[in-house]
Amino acid sequence: MSPPQPGLYLHVPFCSSICPYCEFAVTRGGAERRTAFVDAAVAESALWRGRWTAGRFDTLYLGGGTPSQLDPAEVGRLLDALRTHLPVDEDAWITLEANPEDASAERLAALRDLGVSGLSLGVQSFDPTALKSLGRRHGADEARRAVERALAAGFPWVSLDLIFGLPADRRSPDALAESLETTVALAPHHVSCYQLTFHEGTPYWRGRERGTIRELPEAAQASEYETVLDVLGGAGYTPYEVSNFARATGDGDDHRSRHNRKYWRHVPYLGLGPSAHSFDGGRRWWNERDEAAWRARVRAGKRPVAGEETLGENELALEALMLGLRTAEGVDLAAFRERYGVDLVARNEALLGRLTATGLVTLEAGHLRPTLRGFAVADGLPAGFDVTSG
Secondary structure (H helix, E strand, C coil): CCCCCCEEEEEECECCCCCCCCCCCCECCCHHHHHHHHHHHHHHHHHCCCCCCCCCEEEEEEEECCHHHCCHHHHHHHHHHHHHHCCEEEEEEEEEEECHHHCCHHHHHHHHHCCCCEEEEEEECCCHHHHHHCCCCCCHHHHHHHHHHHHHCCCCEEEEEEEECCCHHHCCCCHHHHHHHHHHHHCCCEEEEEECCCCCCCHHHHHHHHCCCCCCCHHHHHHHHHHHHHHHHHCCEEEEECCEEEECCCCCCCCCCCCHHHHHCCCCEEEECCCCEEECCCEEEEECCCHHHHHHHHHCCCCCEEEEEECCHHHHHHHHHHHHCCECCCEEHHHHHHHHCCCHHHHCHHHHHHHHHCCCEEEECCEEEECHHHHCCHHHCCCCCCCCCC
């Protein structure tokens, strides 16, 4: 079997407003600034011409920020440049993130004509109170119409994002259950459901520090995640990663994210745009976070790399374990032993005994997999594992 092909990511930093929980590298910008960004992104892609040697790209992801803030003509110019300067497969799967307020029928049709196959809609909630507290610009009805228009436009893959774990006083009592029910009724191909995180430096984080925002207790957050698993799972959405659910169709279609699965499978990827990260299988690097600083470096003819690190075998092994234990596929034990020289079962027999006895992982068919209970504590599962080679 040939190894998976790498993925190409472009970070578009513009948002019409900046949400109080967001830690991403985002900024506001009018038409002139967006044009300058597109010029710089085209120039950055040219700086990589002939320099990427980790294989051809079969997925292309425009994330942000809000890529749908760009005009379709600007998106088309970016796609043309990426295909010209980088080894992108002719039939590469293209995914674009969009906000509901940008999802007019005309814009969606134009994006579909450009070859965009996957549309990821930043809905976050269908509860008006929650949407207001999250700083979202769309309303619940607008979000419903956006999903319906995206499906009607013929995108082969429509996903929507939801957030759970909101403070109790910043949403309606049944906000999560009602949002999940609305999602199931709309029947998108895919759902990403993320737990609210208080990132340092964000307004939500500062509010928690001042005591004006009360974080939902851990037990309540765990209960909400169980609700997510129960409702989406009961409606035929398979949890294939801690926060991601793909609708089962019964006809062989695979609605899992083609691009994001590369990250979880430790496949190389190239990131362009401000703050974008890249990984070639052994080395990781990241771009300037500030959009103006990123643009200035590119304008000077320099790749806008802000930092990098070379990962040793033990670090790579631990990352592969951590990523694998976030997915339903789990860790292929034979492949792990061949790649990193570590027999995970023999090296960690006592720990695995405890994890299997408590119902957090299973050992079957040559794979170490988290259970649904294990998904709820996935970030803590790798703790205590010995992955050192030799």
